[in-house]
Amino acid sequence: MKLYELSIKEIAELYRKGETTPGQVVDGLLRRIEQLNPKLNAFLSVDREHIADQVQNAERMLKRHDASPLCGIPIAVKDIFATNGIRTTCASKILENFIPPYDATVIKKLKAAGVVIIGKTNMDEFAMGSSTETSYFGPTRNPWSPDTVPGGSSGGSASAVASDMAFGALGTDTGGSIRQPAALCGIVGLKPTYGRVSRYGMIAFASSLDQGGTMTKTVYDSALLLETIAGFDPKDSTSADRPVEPFTNLLSSGLNNVAIGVPEEYFIEGMDGDVQRAVTQAIDTMKKLGAKIVKISLPHTKYAVAVYYILASSEASSNLARYDGVRYGYRSEQAQNLIDMYKNTRAQGFGREVKRRIMLGTFALSAGYYSAFYGKAQKARRLITDDFNNAFSTCDIILAPTSPTPAFKLGSKLDDPLKMYLSDIFTIPLNLAGLPGVSVPCGFTDSGLPVGMQLIGKQFDERTILNAAHAYEREMQWFKKKPEIH
Numbered sequence: 001m002k003l004y005e006l007s008i009k010e011i012a013e014l015y016r017k018g019e020t021t022p023g024q025v026v027d028g029l030l031r032r033i034e035q036l037n038p039k040l041n042a043f044l045s046v047d048r049e050h051i052a053d054q055v056q057n058a059e060r061m062l063k064r065h066d067a068s069p070l071c072g073i074p075i076a077v078k079d080i081f082a083t084n085g086i087r088t089t090c091a092s093k094i095l096e097n098f099i100p101p102y103d104a105t106v107i108k109k110l111k112a113a114g115v116v117i118i119g120k121t122n123m124d125e126f127a128m129g130s131s132t133e134t135s136y137f138g139p140t141r142n143p144w145s146p147d148t149v150p151g152g153s154s155g156g157s158a159s160a161v162a163s164d165m166a167f168g169a170l171g172t173d174t175g176g177s178i179r180q181p182a183a184l185c186g187i188v189g190l191k192p193t194y195g196r197v198s199r200y201g202m203i204a205f206a207s208s209l210d211q212g213g214t215m216t217k218t219v220y221d222s223a224l225l226l227e228t229i230a231g232f233d234p235k236d237s238t239s240a241d242r243p244v245e246p247f248t249n250l251l252s253s254g255l256n257n258v259a260i261g262v263p264e265e266y267f268i269e270g271m272d273g274d275v276q277r278a279v280t281q282a283i284d285t286m287k288k289l290g291a292k293i294v295k296i297s298l299p300h301t302k303y304a305v306a307v308y309y310i311l312a313s314s315e316a317s318s319n320l321a322r323y324d325g326v327r328y329g330y331r332s333e334q335a336q337n338l339i340d341m342y343k344n345t346r347a348q349g350f351g352r353e354v355k356r357r358i359m360l361g362t363f364a365l366s367a368g369y370y371s372a373f374y375g376k377a378q379k380a381r382r383l384i385t386d387d388f389n390n391a392f393s394t395c396d397i398i399l400a401p402t403s404p405t406p407a408f409k410l411g412s413k414l415d416d417p418l419k420m421y422l423s424d425i426f427t428i429p430l431n432l433a434g435l436p437g438v439s440v441p442c443g444f445t446d447s448g449l450p451v452g453m454q455l456i457g458k459q460f461d462e463r464t465i466l467n468a469a470h471a472y473e474r475e476m477q478w479f480k481k482k483p484e485i486h
């Protein structure tokens, strides 16, 4: 087995035994990135100078006996997290040349642990999309089948991890952007409870929904990364002041006495047959492992996509008002006066999907329509949250497919926004309720594309979903199968 094929846990063990070094591991990855990135377009930037400094630093830190298990591990970061001195674009023309003067809190935490930030990954522009096709820098491809999408918006991170160009990655999930690409690329994607991971330095899309999280080859690695990036941050007003549990130590408790709820509303007509089969088999496996399966109902699920697009677009229209060509980012040169400068900058700097959301959100918030749209959506959000609370009175975890379909062909949904929006029908409800969810590989379609299932937990109960995901992963070991990409 090649070094780059290993998990974070395995590399960390080799470092401890002195069998390899961060320098060797990083060199191997950089060669792989050189070979594969032109085909996959998963990375937007790989800054060799910064990498060399980080490697040296990690090698020094590793000599200390208290070095973090993440020390010297190369991790990719979605290009939505501010990285000091390294270009951060959010895959938009408007931030094409933006170099942040500070690090996001999660980046600071990774650096303190000695992580090597190997590069910044591609995404849908401002995280708006489910396919990584709205990136200003061109689409990312899925390593399992390069004419299909990797999912989105964290598609670059998913493609990089699935093709062994990084041992793990950070993503963000506003309506599914960690879990859906993880499912489509056959990796583990964890969206923590809202407030668990600091949003400081994470470029805002919809602030009441945005949450950073992890994308890794195994569940253990997700638990390890979560331990490092989670925690209270006074710089984020919605950060939760909760202790961070030692998630990796809590992974072995099995599934006896765990009640898993299966919502009837998540097995819908029109769902892909292979996905349905894989998830149904996974439910049987969970039963075999000792879990109790209970039927549950989440009756307001049908409103979730509509509610999300009103709330997320409204928040986006306000958050994206800051890109006006004055303070930072792109500025149109073809304007005679200030108003034209604003208009031209935004008209030229944003892509079509971003403009669509800004218009949708501005309309939903406008005088006279506010209570009909935004106010109503807030009320429906409450009902969706109550659905989950009711369900959790009879179960500990909810199990559902992550995405209704496996990876779809590039270009097949780009001209039909509604079709694209429906890709997130199973992932959006828990963002509205602020709950944690993890997508784990649960098999393959007949044509060899990965399928993912989602385990949804109670607020701040990442521990229970990670444990269940780990028990399932240990039984099935889907992660051992790798895409054939050269």
Ligand code: GLN
Pocket (backbone or CB within 6 Å): 127, 128, 129, 130, 152, 153, 172, 173, 174, 175, 176, 177, 178, 205, 312, 424
């Ligand atoms: N696909 C959804 C959207 O386009 C979710 C994106 C996300 O989670 N960032 O808004």
